Amino acid sequence: MKSILLFRHGKSDWNANYKKDHDRPLSKRGVKAAKVMGLYLLNIQQIPDLIISSTALRAKTTAQIAKKFGQWNSELILDNNIYHCTIDQLLSILSQQDPKMNFICIVGHQPIFSHFLSEITDSNWVKLPTASMVRIDLPFKNWEELKFGKGVLSWIKKPKELMPFKTTI
Incomplete structure (x- = not known):
């Protein structure tokens, strides 16, 4: 069995000084959420074998902090x-x-993640807030067998569900 973890980047700082959208950094809340989500996977003992992240600063930083x-x-x-x-x-x-x-684990962006989740699991659209994680399980032995409609949604976790318990981070 294979599993995908869609990990939307943390909340970005729209007030930061940046020239291109690609260079927009995380906000303080985004940094905190990335820490909490990284710890969450450690606590449930579901550490990814590989992380593939978008090169956008907010996604890359989310991946690095969670890792x-x-x-x-x-x-x-x-x-x-x-x-x-x-x-x-x-x-x-x-x-x-x-x-x-x-x-x-794929660290990236909306709306692609909601669209991908809907197609890979053949389910309704789910809006994913920043720093949300979605685990999708697949009945394959090789990634080349991956097809839309074959995934099973295992769980969705949003940082707001975990934040009250991690206020000292």
């Missing part, structure tokens, strides 16, 4: 193709991964 605070011993790959990709491109990125990787 550090969650003590994930996972390789982090930055992939510019995730920024503004289509669901077909995201499917292609995943289908090219090493079959030794069973649990892959």
Whole structure:
């Protein structure tokens, strides 16, 4: 079995000084949420084998913070193709991964994640707030077998569900 973790980047700082959308940083709330979500995976013992992140600053920083605070011993790959990709491109990125990787975390953006979730699980659209995580389980042995409509939604976790318990971070 393979599993995908869609991890939407943390809340960004719209008031920061940046020239391009790609360079927009995380807000303080976004940093805190990334820490909490990283720790959440550590606590439930579901550490990804591989992290593939958009190169957008807010996504890359979310991945780095979650990896550090969650003590994930996972390789982090930055992939510019995730920024503004289509669901077909995201499917292609995943289908090219090493079959030794069973649990892959993709750190990226809306609305692509909600659209991808809807298509991969053949379900209704789910709005994903910033820093939300979605685990999707797949009945395949190899990533190249990945197809829309074959995933099973395992869980969705939003940072607001965890934040009251992690106020000292």
